[in-house]
Amino acid sequence: xxxxxxxxxxxxxxxxxxxxxxxxxxxxxxxxxxxxxxxxxxxxxxxxxxxxxxxxxxxxxxxxxxxxxxxxxxxxxxxxxxxxxxxxxxxxxxxxxxxxxxxxxxxxxxxxxxxxxxxxxxxxxxxxxxxxxxxxxxxxxxxxxxxxxxxxxxxxxxxxxxxxxxxxxxxxxxxxxxxxxxxxxxxxxxxxxxxxxxxxxxxxxxxxxxxxxxxxxxxxxxxxxxxxxxxxxxxxxxxxxxxxxxxxx
Amino acid sequence: xxxxxxxxxxxxxxxxxxxxxxxxxxxxxxxxxxxxxxxxxxxxxxxxxxxxxxxxxxxxxxxxxxxxxxxxxxxxxxxxxxxxxxxxxxxxxxxxxxxxxxxxxxxxxxxxxxxxxxxxxxxxxxxxxxxxxxxxxxxxxxxxxxxxxxxxxxxxxxxxxxxxxxxxxxxxxxxxxxxxxxxxxxxxxxxxxxxxxxxxxxxxxxxxxxxxxxxxxxxxxxxxxxxxxxxxxxxxxxxxxxxxxxxxx
DNA sequence: CAGTGAGGTTCGGTATTGCCGAACACGCCT
DNA sequence: AGGCGTGTTCGGCAATACCGAACCTCACTG
Numbered sequence: 001x002x003x004x005x006x007x008x009x010x011x012x013x014x015x016x017x018x019x020x021x022x023x024x025x026x027x028x029x030x031x032x033x034x035x036x037x038x039x040x041x042x043x044x045x046x047x048x049x050x051x052x053x054x055x056x057x058x059x060x061x062x063x064x065x066x067x068x069x070x071x072x073x074x075x076x077x078x079x080x081x082x083x084x085x086x087x088x089x090x091x092x093x094x095x096x097x098x099x100x101x102x103x104x105x106x107x108x109x110x111x112x113x114x115x116x117x118x119x120x121x122x123x124x125x126x127x128x129x130x131x132x133x134x135x136x137x138x139x140x141x142x143x144x145x146x147x148x149x150x151x152x153x154x155x156x157x158x159x160x161x162x163x164x165x166x167x168x169x170x171x172x173x174x175x176x177x178x179x180x181x182x183x184x185x186x187x188x189x190x191x192x193x194x195x196x197x198x199x200x201x202x203x204x205x206x207x208x209x210x211x212x213x214x215x216x217x218x219x220x221x222x223x224x225x226x227x228x229x230x231x232x233x234x235x236x237x238x239x240x241x242x243x244x245x246x247x248x249x
Numbered sequence: 250x251x252x253x254x255x256x257x258x259x260x261x262x263x264x265x266x267x268x269x270x271x272x273x274x275x276x277x278x279x280x281x282x283x284x285x286x287x288x289x290x291x292x293x294x295x296x297x298x299x300x301x302x303x304x305x306x307x308x309x310x311x312x313x314x315x316x317x318x319x320x321x322x323x324x325x326x327x328x329x330x331x332x333x334x335x336x337x338x339x340x341x342x343x344x345x346x347x348x349x350x351x352x353x354x355x356x357x358x359x360x361x362x363x364x365x366x367x368x369x370x371x372x373x374x375x376x377x378x379x380x381x382x383x384x385x386x387x388x389x390x391x392x393x394x395x396x397x398x399x400x401x402x403x404x405x406x407x408x409x410x411x412x413x414x415x416x417x418x419x420x421x422x423x424x425x426x427x428x429x430x431x432x433x434x435x436x437x438x439x440x441x442x443x444x445x446x447x448x449x450x451x452x453x454x455x456x457x458x459x460x461x462x463x464x465x466x467x468x469x470x471x472x473x474x475x476x477x478x479x480x481x482x483x484x485x486x487x488x489x490x491x492x493x494x495x496x497x498x
Numbered sequence: 499c500a501g502t503g504a505g506g507t508t509c510g511g512t513a514t515t516g517c518c519g520a521a522c523a524c525g526c527c528t
Numbered sequence: 529a530g531g532c533g534t535g536t537t538c539g540g541c542a543a544t545a546c547c548g549a550a551c552c553t554c555a556c557t558g
Binding site: 003004005007008009011012013015016018019020022024043044046047048050051052053064065066067068069070071072073074075076077078079080087105107108112114118121126127129130131132 | 254256260265267268273296300313315316321322361367378379381
């Protein structure tokens with residue numbers, strides 16, 4: 001691959017930094033983080049403000065992400081073919097299982113949530129579309145890792161989220177092997193205590209895994225006494241197969 | 250304001266074009282639309298692909314928005330102070346009114362939806378966060394226009410969405426005058442047949458209107474026989490006042 | 499209350515940077 | 529085969545956008 005445009009890459013780096021935390025950042029902070037002169041950054045920031053990608057705090061002069069990005073992000077969802085094709089099946093899955101349904105893709109070492117249906121009859125939930133889940137501690141992530149065509153190395157060390165999170169790379173690999181042979185993944189309180197998830201792969205017309213769909217809910221409903229109710233597994237696998245079939249056309 | 254960086258502005262223009270429709274665009278199309286040579290655009294596109302803002306279709310070579318933007322957009326939501334402060338009140342509003350609750354801001358001549366709570370006990374709804382509503386045909390929009398500090402001209406001609414949409418600028422102005430005097434806005438089947446909305450302004454510590462909150466639902470529930478149930482209006486105004494009070498601190 | 503340092507901003511010279519346009523390679527349809 | 533439509537490459541030219549030092553303002557402090 002050839003050369004890339006410096007200023008655009010720098011602009012992207014700024015946006016990524018601003019997105020990495022909820023804090024607003026100043027020119028000086030950015031300059032330190034990126035190792036660039038303040039003047040240079042100021043020029044890029046001025047441009048980003050003009051196009052609405054960044055907003056400047058009137059009081060402090062610090063910078064934060066801008067509203068245009070929200071609109072661009074939601075436009076991405078319209079463009080994303082997997083999501084538009086899968087959205088109805090996710091609704092159906094949530095309805096049948098009476099649990100929240102999720103669709104995710106592999107993106108920069110994380111699971112990017114591209115769709116999320118709330119659990120029926122349960123309002124107070126916040127939408128997770130656009131957020132990241134850890135690959136090694138989520139059912140969606142295990143599926144995506146298991147069939148990752150590029151075999152990306154998992155970011156080590158594996159961050160623990162609960163006592164049950166898999167933190168040993170070797171153990172993760174055997175888990176992925178299991179996922180590959182039986183065709184679906186489970187995650188038992190490895191991300192949040194009391195929550196369990198199931199996921200299965202979505203393949204495109206060439207047979208490559210392009211995403212995963214699954215459900216997530218309380219351990220007492222999905223896996224009482226530590227044993228998964230297999231009916232939930234078949235709901236998830238049915239949905240995954242249906243979407244895969246849809247994508248083939 | 251001083252100069253801006255050419256390539257970054259061009260990159261932003263490309264992203265806006267890609268976001269403007271669900272279609273994928275090719276280098277040649279972009280070149281025509283922006284009046285730039287193909288080679289120039291290719292360089293910018295290559296960079297945008299590298300940073301994940303744009304993806305290229307393997308088969309056709311055409312370009313579409315990338316997944317990184319989805320993540321940046323959702324990060325914006327974390328940063329947005331109005332939203333983080335208002336989110337609980339919106340939940341409460343949806344609960345009390347048993348209708349869907351909405352929060353929006355003025356952005357480039359549209360209402361940008363920054364939060365959306367589904368109507369309780371009603372799953373099959375799609376989330377609208379990040380989408381645009383028309384200013385002249387939504388309750389949120391009327392509120393934002395009525396107190397717009399910059400007095401931005403509304404994009405004319407006013408696009409009709411139903412038979413009841415206000416399309417005459419003069420009539421819109423008298424409507425906005427009404428909104429200003431009584432302190433809230435209504436929209437009766439002006440955007441979608443059978444749907445009605447109510448909204449009220451959210452002000453920051455300086456008294457400037459920074460957003461609007463409202464509800465939206467079926468005409469038969471909110472306004473049977475064409476008359477708004479005033480209890481819904483007070484729910485909305487209560488929520489708006491509560492958030493305004495919150496922001497003052 | 500000066501003094502200091504940190505913040506964001508401005509500015510002009512320099513040479514680096516990334517523009518440009520023509521040529522290339524491929525695929526499709528005529 | 530031919531022509532047109534893609535997306536892509538390349539090298540030379542000069543416009544471009546970097547850089548670093550100087551500027552201004554604020555807030556905190558000795």
